[in-house]
Amino acid sequence: MHAIRQYEFGPASTLRYEDVPDPEPAAGQVRIAVTAAGVHLIDTRIRAGEAAPMPLPDLPMTPGREVAGTVDALGTGVDDSWLGRRVAVHLGAANGGYAERAVADVTALHDVPDGVTDAAAVALLGTGRMTRGILHLADLTADDVVLVTSAAGGIGTLLVQAARRAGATVVGAAGGPTKTRQVRDAGAHAVDYLDPAWPDAVREALGDRAVSVVLDGVGGTVGRAALDLLGPGGRLLLFGWSSGAPTAFTHTDLLSRGLSVTVAVGPRVLGLPGGLRQLEDEAFADGAAGRMVPAVTEFPLADAAGAHAALERRETTGKVVLVP
Numbered sequence: 001m002h003a004i005r006q007y008e009f010g011p012a013s014t015l016r017y018e019d020v021p022d023p024e025p026a027a028g029q030v031r032i033a034v035t036a037a038g039v040h041l042i043d044t045r046i047r048a049g050e051a052a053p054m055p056l057p058d059l060p061m062t063p064g065r066e067v068a069g070t071v072d073a074l075g076t077g078v079d080d081s082w083l084g085r086r087v088a089v090h091l092g093a094a095n096g097g098y099a100e101r102a103v104a105d106v107t108a109l110h111d112v113p114d115g116v117t118d119a120a121a122v123a124l125l126g127t128g129r130m131t132r133g134i135l136h137l138a139d140l141t142a143d144d145v146v147l148v149t150s151a152a153g154g155i156g157t158l159l160v161q162a163a164r165r166a167g168a169t170v171v172g173a174a175g176g177p178t179k180t181r182q183v184r185d186a187g188a189h190a191v192d193y194l195d196p197a198w199p200d201a202v203r204e205a206l207g208d209r210a211v212s213v214v215l216d217g218v219g220g221t222v223g224r225a226a227l228d229l230l231g232p233g234g235r236l237l238l239f240g241w242s243s244g245a246p247t248a249f250t251h252t253d254l255l256s257r258g259l260s261v262t263v264a265v266g267p268r269v270l271g272l273p274g275g276l277r278q279l280e281d282e283a284f285a286d287g288a289a290g291r292m293v294p295a296v297t298e299f300p301l302a303d304a305a306g307a308h309a310a311l312e313r314r315e316t317t318g319k320v321v322l323v324p
Helices: 041-048 118-138 154-165 177-185 198-206 220-228 251-257 275-288 301-312
Strands: 002-006 015-019 029-039 066-074 086-090 101-105 145-149 169-174 189-192 211-216 230-238 260-263 296-300 319-323
Touching (some): 002 301, 015 301, 029 086, 029 301, 066 118, 118 211, 118 275, 118 296, 118 319, 154 211, 177 189, 301 319
Parallel strands (some): 145 169, 230 260, 296 319
Antiparallel strands (some): 029 066, 066 086
């Protein structure tokens, strides 16, 4: 089979497309003929040798934490009914997903619902579960005015959909005309955060209303400008910092306007009732019902390096998926 291999930490060019032996499932595992493998921004950080927020894996390795495909082999102790089923699974940290075949514990598998493509299933598994966690913490209502940064990204796209479904007024900030067009097509007010005057565009769009909730996946100067748009009693939820730095704030920012800040990653999400498995189940239920419609950018598996480079340059929209 073909797989992406990495022998040293460094730029995207360290990802090599190679022939490797097929993996064999151990007891309690299945092997999956992979049709879609998810790519995360954190994958690019691990590839570069940046340890946070998780330890660096041993090298050589095959990256990739989530896949969808069809079960084509069973380990001992696995029920025969799994053979041939369409499944999606989170494999763990940097654990072999960028490949034509991957192995996983049977207890971690999800059946892919009818009507959900394998690429969408990968998006629901990773970005979908994260979106569900953010939404539990945000508790959006029809009274909210929600500003989503990175609104054309994988999570941002789903957050815009969910905020609109809650009846909230939604503003989506994204970078460049293609991304802002996608946000506008999703039914949100769209602003281009590459324009330094974008906060004024938000104020103009909202009139006498103030932002009550910021869902921030960009951080840096964009996240700071979003925080400054919050009205008294507003809520900032941080779920990423694609700019390279989290949104900066001080206790004065919080106390002077009665703001609250929630870090919507790590323990706050892991500690939700039912844990990650429950969030995954909710995401698949939303996908099957049409409540979550992931946006996807596909790259061939052989061009994993190109996918990483495009993601780092912030040229992609939606969830990035490798297709063998």
